[in-house]
Amino acid sequence: MTSSRDGKDKPLRRLLQRLRPTWTQTPGRRLAQALCLIVFLALFFYWSWPHRSDSTSVNVSGSAPVEIFLTLDPLVAISTALAARTMVWSLTAAVVVLAIGVVFPRWFCGYVCPLGTLIDVWDWGIGRRIERFRLTEKGWWVNLRFFFLVGILAAATLGVLLSGFVAAIPVVTRGMLYVFAPLQVGLLRGWDYVPSLNAGQYVSIVLFLAVLGLSLLRPRFWCAYLCPSGALLSVASLLSPTRRQVDSTCTQCGRCLRVCSFDAIAPDYSTYLSRCATCKNCQSICPQQSIQFVRRWGRRTQDAALPAPAAEPAYTRRGFFLGLIGATGAGIGVATGLAREREDHAGSYPVRPPGSVPEARFRRQCIRCGQCMKVCPSNVLQPAGFEQGLDGLWTPTVTADFAGCEPSCNNCGQVCPTGAIRKLPLAEKRAARLGLAVIDTNTCLPHCGKEACGWCFSACAAAGYHAIEYVRVGIEYDNRGAPIAGSGFLAPVILEDKCVGCGLCQARCRAVNLTDKTLLRESAVKIMAGPDREDRIASGSYRELQKKRQERSKPHQVEATENEYLPDFLR
């Protein structure tokens, strides 16, 4: 490698040195990190953008696996499989990641994780210039990640998914979504298209900034002390066949201490094995070449001068286990609380993306990553705030105020990493009811005799659903009691066996009558979800379901016994 003793490659070294010392020391790792971050950002901002001019369709399916980082996060896969009691296909990826982690501890954290790389970038740009908040001592927080991990797994066993709140990739995905995606939409489509943020999104933004901001306490504070995905990988690394070893040539200069991103080196230069990510920064910076990564259970080499790895000063072993038990209890408590909260909100039904699994299971399977919202071409999917309680926070809901669910698109199901939104082909998606349009006849302009209006009708017809037809209201009568032809208004009615709840009617009514003409304060037709109004099946065909429903609701049909146009008695 390009160590400080190597006289070759001077121009390259100088270039790399301008970045950071670690680029010269471990360029392979930095390259891997940079590549993964670039791929992550490209997947998120380029491949997930449904309006690229080079493709005529809005679909992102088949172009790139935009959710791949989410599937690589092992905590996401394991907790979702536990909570939803199903085989999530990303479990295979998780097993592979953990298996590699056995051989190569926390390789994901050191080489792949985009959140980690982002934090490194932040540290390089901003963090290292601010010294004020640097910690000098360790405290109670050093093992928090294990407590998070245990709490999450406990909650998942009870059927509540909490990992979406704190697992690494969902955190960074949401951060990108709430902070930068609005900028992308605003710049590329126009600022009118940017929906306003709700309280829940602000909370997420604050958390994301907090994760970055904690680095002011210590570089990669999150990775070293808080990240539960990292904790899971640390558990895998306990079986690691390699470990860091310092031999007696160590002069205790302290350089490795300063450079270790994961705070894995004890003050006495031994190793905290659970935090070591094998990034080998220490090895390359050590002027004495004292550090090796050797086989753990092999023959010992000459490091008898140094004591065995020390425990963290903040915890005794007993304290650690008490902490784990406490965390389990906390996880169970939170899970129970959220389950109870679900019952409190049982009467209100959020409208979910088309193809979502039934609601109870949805809450257990959705990791609140926000990927579906990113690929939605009309920004119809918005994260819920606190209106469903904490359990519903950041889950996708359909808000058809500005646009409806596009009939030619099935993006959300294609990118959901856990299958909370089923991957449906387009024909199936068009038959899956999100909800039902309901007209408020107190405000709908023709229904209350104010003026003629047919915007919802034409929006539905243009989309090809033809689920709105007309009824004549306000008929006037002449003095013989006969209705006057053409009097009254044609008012819209929803055909319930055809409506899929896409919300195009709601968006159009709002755009014309509220935004443009300021006649109404909210749309006169709204999509409502609920037991009779939506289709949520965990498996099986939505089209079959629709056919059965339409058969049942078909109007009364009579066997035409007299099908003759001109009957005999009239000949």
Place this chain on the structure above:
Amino acid sequence: MSAGSIPKHVATISLVLALLAAQSPGNGQVRAERTKAEVDALIGQAGSTTPDWWDSTELEYPETLDLNWPVQQGFAEGPGRFEERGRGRGRGRRGGPGRRGGPFEGDGRGFGQEWGSPTNVDEYLIRVVYPNPSRHQAGVKLVHHLMIRHKDDQEKLKRSLNTLGGMFYELFGDYARAAFWWQKCADMGGTTDSVKLARCYFELGSRTTAAELLSQTDSGSTRSTKDLVKLWAKIGEVDKALSMIESMSNTGGGFDRRGPRGMTQSDKYLLSAEICRGAGRYDDAITYYEKVLALPDSETRPWNHHETDDKFQAEVNSTGTRFLKTLDLERVPDGSYTATVEAYGGPMTLQVVLKNGTIESVDVTRHWETYEYLVMAQPTARQIVEKQSFEGVDVITGATVTSDAIINAAAAALTKGMK
């Protein structure tokens, strides 16, 4: 006079075939006048043929319909009349978990759902069937079913025959079949709309029979008076129509939407202008429009959501009429022409395509009209293509502004292209 007086045998069939063969292909030339007997034969033959959609249409209707078809005066307006329900001031209510009341909260399904359970057949036809073209064929089958069901009840049989005739007339523009069912109704002593029957006779080729029928008709409501007068003008008696309009009383009934509409002086001038325009008497039409513009503002209808602005109409139409006056189709080369004119809800853009010297299509490409008016005014566009001229093109009562706009825009578009 019934169609059954002529035996339906070889003579009739050959006669009818000869008549059908003699029909002109709609290039605007006046068709040879047919006698009443000839038209009756046509009605008897063409009118009794099964429509091609008959076998493939299901007889379907809501279970709740009372097929005994009792006569009902006035229809219920649903839960509470409009005044009680509030006039749509746009009171939005914010929902929250557990709050009830109002159609968007709780399990409220919205009042739109009660229209799905009608009991009265006439109400069902007027409210649900007529506004939706996809339901028209099934609607005809329903009334046909009622006719057969009530064949032994004279009154209901007459009602069903009359309704069938009306449906073929209004919904399909099928004059022969409409006249056929109306004749059956008249044979039994029932009353039918003689203005519409006269129209059928005119469209099927007998102008004299139409005139006879019209002279026997007295005017009922204002709306049918307009149709009566317009049909007189259509069959060629323009001066008679104009004098009939003159002699109608000025009701001055105010501009209240709910009050009787009546014919104000301004209405009479506009109707006269419309008739003259349709007959090709463009100078007379322009004179009438100028009379409207000369009236004091208080006597002309101003614009609001429900009505049109009389003076604005006169303005826009007289511009269109001037285009019609100078338009010579022979001088317009082949191509596609568009023009934008003011219609009811906003500007309307229309495209006329000329091919091989004939008008191939007239299409509304952008508009702000409500669905109802645009559908009602479709015959205007169709007739321009059928007749290959603007003379005799209908302005549909109830959608006059939209029909006029189509004519104005087509005239403007073609004038733009005229060399």
